[in-house]
Amino acid sequence: MRVLKKNDAEQFRQLRLESLLKEPDSFSSSYEEEHNRSLDDIENRIPENQESFIYGLFDQEILVGMIGFKREDKIKFKHKGFIWGVYIAENYRGQGYSKQMLRDTLNKANDIPGLKQIQLTVAATNNSAKKLYESYGFNTFGYEKGALYVDGFYIDEEHMALHISK
Numbered sequence: 001m002r003v004l005k006k007n008d009a010e011q012f013r014q015l016r017l018e019s020l021l022k023e024p025d026s027f028s029s030s031y032e033e034e035h036n037r038s039l040d041d042i043e044n045r046i047p048e049n050q051e052s053f054i055y056g057l058f059d060q061e062i063l064v065g066m067i068g069f070k071r072e073d074k075i076k077f078k079h080k081g082f083i084w085g086v087y088i089a090e091n092y093r094g095q096g097y098s099k100q101m102l103r104d105t106l107n108k109a110n111d112i113p114g115l116k117q118i119q120l121t122v123a124a125t126n127n128s129a130k131k132l133y134e135s136y137g138f139n140t141f142g143y144e145k146g147a148l149y150v151d152g153f154y155i156d157e158e159h160m161a162l163h164i165s166k
Helices: 006-022 039-045 097-110 127-135
Strands: 052-059 062-071 080-088 117-123 139-150 153-163
Touching: 006 039, 006 052, 006 062, 006 080, 052 097, 062 097, 080 097, 097 127, 117 127, 117 139, 127 153
Parallel strands: 080 117
Antiparallel strands: 052 062, 062 080, 117 153, 139 153
């Protein structure tokens, strides 16, 4: 596992599109919105700083998993960060990689000065993901009915937060 760099943009794009096709209920972006993005646009979306990053899980040189973290930019929100875009290719699920990616992300985020809270959203029906997040101390603080509209169905989401005591 390592933090993605700009030169990982093509692999990031491919895995992101796969995630949007295979798990449309889990992401606010859609395949239709993302598939026409230029490689330059994708490169610009890969942060190169210590406070926002995307971890990539690689098998040899092939990207098979990802998890994004973004620290809020605005002064009044800088105490918060957000986990986004968590995905593992189907052949790599059930082997503890999600746990490893989340653990490494939280460890890196814990080193960010002034960060006190990490938030995420998860589909209310995604029990395995919720169980993983809860095992690391995340708690639900909100429930949004009909948060997403995917293929003619409304998807509810839970908003979760982890409070960091440093």
